[in-house]
Amino acid sequence: MLDVVDLHRRFGGVTALSGVSIAVRQGSITALIGPNGAGKTTAFATIAGFHRPDRGQMRFLGRDITGWRPERIARLGLVRTFQIVQPFGRLSVRDNIAVGAHLHLARRASALTEAEAVARRLGLAADLDKPADTLPIAGRKRLELARALATRPRMLLLDEVMAGLNPAEVAALMPVIREIRDGGVTLLMIEHVMQAVAELAERCIVLAEGRVIATGTVAEVARDPVVVDAYLGEGAAARLADHHAA
């Protein structure tokens, strides 16, 4: 569904992505993980068209989307959320979600109805008339998701929707995400909450220092010494192995 090949991106002298390739199958949940500064959010921003890649190619639904503007990519059905939530602050929750719904609904009334339906699905029904600014962080994370979902995307790029949530909120959000997938939306998610990754993702892509260092199931990458080193530092995998052997 999404095929990213050999993506490169530098900011000034800093290399953020050097040869990242990502393939996501239709109908799957894939997690993009890696230590801080690995380039995950840059990868999302580049795929969604917010940064132009220096090199590499991106295909979505069989079309070459390299160099497209973000709004055009979103209209094709590839929609991102933001790690740092970006609500339309002074608009109500209902109006926020309706903006997303307007992507495929021209009539105001239909978009507002759709917004309510999406809000109900994500547990935001009680907050519909509140200005988005006044929501607590968990609410704003849900709003970010709701708005993207209201566009009826083919694929969602979710950037740490679980971050900052307490364990109960994480537990409540997980079935919602699974439900989104069951509704036919393919998901690629950046996530640090490993419990969520383990329970949701069929496949994991591990990014470190702008490169993909491992792919596989969660269990596979968790055992991969390269991954362990990337998270815990050079030689950590070996020390752990010694520790287990002893």
Add this chain to the structure above:
Amino acid sequence: MSTALLLSALVGGLANGAVYALVALGLTLIYGVLHIINFAHGSLLMLALYASWILWSALGVSPYVALVLLAPLFFALGYALQRWVIGPAGQGRDANVLLVTLGVSIVIDNLALAVFGPATRTVDIPLATSTIDLGVMYLPLPRLIAFVAALLLSGGLWLLLNRTDLGRAIRAVARESDAARLVGIRVAHIHAVTFGIGTASVAAAACLLLPSFYVSPDAGYAFVLVAFTVVVMGGMGSFPGALLAGLVIGVIESFSGLWFGPSLAPIGIYAAFALVLLFRPTGLFGARA
């Protein structure tokens, strides 16, 4: 077109340009630190022109002497404006701040109109009519003084910013106001001080300008867009950039006047301004954004 004509247009343009640079220095300081586009800058210039004119007509004080008196006075005025009017009313939003400074300029311009009437006033000191023979043309002495003063003032501002504790605090606030607050710098105070210095600079410019210029309630407006053009073209917040851009603008104006006629001369400035904003908003001379 004769070489002499071109040459005299060039020198005349440079002389005007020095004045533009002089006026723009305070504006670029205020922009560089506060990121405020101070629309009232021209009005403050006009106010200082009137102050200098009053000192001359009532007490016979030469504008060049008045500078010593007016610079501190306008520092206080600028400090108060930023501390108690522009800062609180702008509420940190870019477009709001611009509207507040527009409001300030409307107030100053129209109060001047109400108090002084629309008449144009000039000072008549012997020095104002002195000229220097450059061979191709006569350069008015006040313009030469303005040119030298622009150099001195920009040098002085540079020293103030780079060689004093106050300057270090100002630069810290300019770069990272949150961090500056954390290390105990009073950000609102520093903002007001910076605005005050910018206003004192414009008062100094007014005193240097008055002998070869005039004052009327709309005298400041003539300089607003020009000063913005200088600031933007020179790279916002850069003193050498402002100096250079001032000269360039002066020459652009002079040549567009030569080619298109005097009534179209300002077109060159406005067009340069729009083009720079549209295509090189970080400035022509590669200064910091």
Add this chain to the structure above:
Amino acid sequence: MTRWGARAGPPLLLMLGALPFAFPSGFVLTTATLLLLTAILGQSWNILGGYGGQSSFGHALFYGTGAFTTALLQVRFGWNAWVAAAAAIGAGTLVGAAAGALVFRQGLRGSYFALVTLAFAEIARVLVASFDITGGGFGLLVPLHRGAASFQFSDPRLPYWIAWTVVLAGVLLTIGIERSRFGARLAAVRENEDAARALGIAPVQVKTVCTAISAGLAATAGVLYLQIFLFIDAANGFGVGVSVQALLAPILGGLATPWGALLGALALRLMAEMVHAVAGGLAGIDLALFGVILILILRFAPGGIAGIRLRRDA
């Protein structure tokens, strides 16, 4: 939430509609006509500055384009006034679209947008003042030719009611924008451009269309001014005073509300008359007061008059 604007706006507009029955001509009607023109121009600014979040310092560009286009077409080319008016509104809209496309494509916003619009208006002012065909330093005078066919009425109530209808149309236009997909997108772009793009909205396109609509309405105000006074010059058409007038009314009355520009225009006019009564002919004192009010509104009541809450039931 009940706000003062929605409560006071409709009866006020009705009263203004009935005003010519009490004052069929003379000072009050002329003042009220100017008030309506200010309200139209203010509504135009409100669409771009309030709903679109783009503060323009050069709305005179669109207003002047309207006034000068219709004047030129009538005076120099002998066009019928109504056809010329339609062409002028079209020209204003086009200038708005072109300016918007140019400026927004280059990514200018905030103060930069304000300054570049001001520069455009100033360029137009200097150009118009420099050529004979546009009246040069004297301005353009449309020959007196009373009659409905030439958009000149001997009864001053008729142009008043035309202006009143345009005010009403402006209010309905903003309500329409509020309740449309375009309005939702405009608000989204105003609040957060990146988030809007992520949801498939093209900000440049939305803001350009918004500028074109706003410019068309400003040009309409310019056309009405010309037809009422049959005269326009560079300062009256493209001067910075026009741009200031355009932004004062909606900021005072309440940004991004349908009734704000009208309430603001009324408040400004009343204050100007009161100052006039107190201070006599002292030039500039009314504008100085407006400047103070602009600062006070920005400081203490960013919602303007229309934003004043009647009840706390949010």
